[in-house]
Amino acid sequence: MVVHGGRPGRAPGAPVGPPVELTSTYHQGGPVTYGREDNQTWRAFEEVVGALEGGEAVSFASGLAAVAAVLETLPVGAKVWIPHDVYHGTRRFLADREPRLQVADRMADAQLVWVETPSNPTMEVIDIAAVVASVAGAAPVVVDNTFATPLGQRPLDLGADVVVHSATKALSGHSDVVLGVAVSRDPQWVEALRRRRSLHGAVPGPFEAWLALRGVRTLAVRFERASASAAVLAARLAEHLAVERVRYPGWGTMLAFDVRGGAVPADAVCERLRVVVPGTSLGGVETLIERRNKWLGEERVPPGLLRLSVGIEDVEDLWQDLSAALTAVA
Numbered sequence: 001m002v003v004h005g006g007r008p009g010r011a012p013g014a015p016v017g018p019p020v021e022l023t024s025t026y027h028q029g030g031p032v033t034y035g036r037e038d039n040q041t042w043r044a045f046e047e048v049v050g051a052l053e054g055g056e057a058v059s060f061a062s063g064l065a066a067v068a069a070v071l072e073t074l075p076v077g078a079k080v081w082i083p084h085d086v087y088h089g090t091r092r093f094l095a096d097r098e099p100r101l102q103v104a105d106r107m108a109d110a111q112l113v114w115v116e117t118p119s120n121p122t123m124e125v126i127d128i129a130a131v132v133a134s135v136a137g138a139a140p141v142v143v144d145n146t147f148a149t150p151l152g153q154r155p156l157d158l159g160a161d162v163v164v165h166s167a168t169k170a171l172s173g174h175s176d177v178v179l180g181v182a183v184s185r186d187p188q189w190v191e192a193l194r195r196r197r198s199l200h201g202a203v204p205g206p207f208e209a210w211l212a213l214r215g216v217r218t219l220a221v222r223f224e225r226a227s228a229s230a231a232v233l234a235a236r237l238a239e240h241l242a243v244e245r246v247r248y249p250g251w252g253t254m255l256a257f258d259v260r261g262g263a264v265p266a267d268a269v270c271e272r273l274r275v276v277v278p279g280t281s282l283g284g285v286e287t288l289i290e291r292r293n294k295w296l297g298e299e300r301v302p303p304g305l306l307r308l309s310v311g312i313e314d315v316e317d318l319w320q321d322l323s324a325a326l327t328a329v330a
């Protein structure tokens with residue numbers, strides 16, 4: 001499905017891949033009239049992501065636009081429960097909406113429950129099915145599945161109402177596009193998300209959707225390769241003298257490790273790397289590393305923690321690079 005979804009029909013002479021539909025307006029009398037409502041290239045990407053997550057997908061201009069669209073469905077004064085380790089953009093969005101939206105102290109008080117697992121960047125795991133069971137239908141459960149990808153977990157199968165992604169990350173996979181997507185099985189949610197996309201004007205560019213579609217075709221092979229490398233690196237990092245702690249849930253392409261001695265040696269490790277790229281973001285074909293605590297709003301993260309988004313390079317090249325940099329600062 002990830003390879004064959006969203007393609008035109010198999011008519012002789014038809015293109016195998018969908019074209020980029022670059023138009024702002026449409027001839028009248030059809031289902032679509034204007035480019036802020038719909039686009040065939042979005043649809044092709046949405047078909048693939050919808051199949052991966054097991055629902056209907058709605059694409060957005062960015063991951064944060066998808067997050068905002070979900071949260072903006074709530075009435076004024078609504079309370080949202082978020083885990084303590086949640087994407088800083090989601091936290092900032094809620095802070096910006098105070099008091100129209102409020103962070104709930106207890107899950108039981110919330111009109112919407114937000115889950116992000118594994119968490120960014122401490123890699124804590126939340127049991128989605130257990131959260132769904134404890135909420136018991138009293139509030140919708142939304143899962144930010146950016147870190148795990150639908151190949152790591154399918155939250156809708158576990159009872160979540162909506163899944164959101166920063167498609168900027170693993171889904172598109174090449175660090176060349178900013179895009180988001182939200183997925184649900186509930187037609188009312190899908191309709192609400194489409195309406196918000198159009199009302200907010202948070203629409204993806206057709207070319208961005210095409211790039212993401214091109215990228216998601218290889219998600220399975222990228223995920224398999226990067227996950228295998230992440231397991232190797234997590235095990236070897238845990239043995240390294242310069243590493244105090246490895247944070248790795250046992251699967252997936254993301255991990256974090258705490259460098260002994262804190263911020264100064266951790267920054268020195270990043271400066272010495274020649275293969276691994278110091279940079280924000282994740283999920284690309286290239287391995288990225290970042291000391292998250294240096295960012296405003298990330299003060300809760302241990303100063304020496306380095307987040308590693310494992311790419312598809314040769315794992316021995318990655319290990320040589322990391323171990324040389326760690327040994328030099330140890």
Ligand SMILES: *Cc1c(COP(=O)(O)O)cnc(C)c1O
Nearest residue numbers: 062063064087144146166168179
């Ligand atoms: C990057 C990210 C987002 C925001 O997505 P953008 O595409 O950057 O707007 C949301 N959640 C998580 C977990 C992310 O990593």
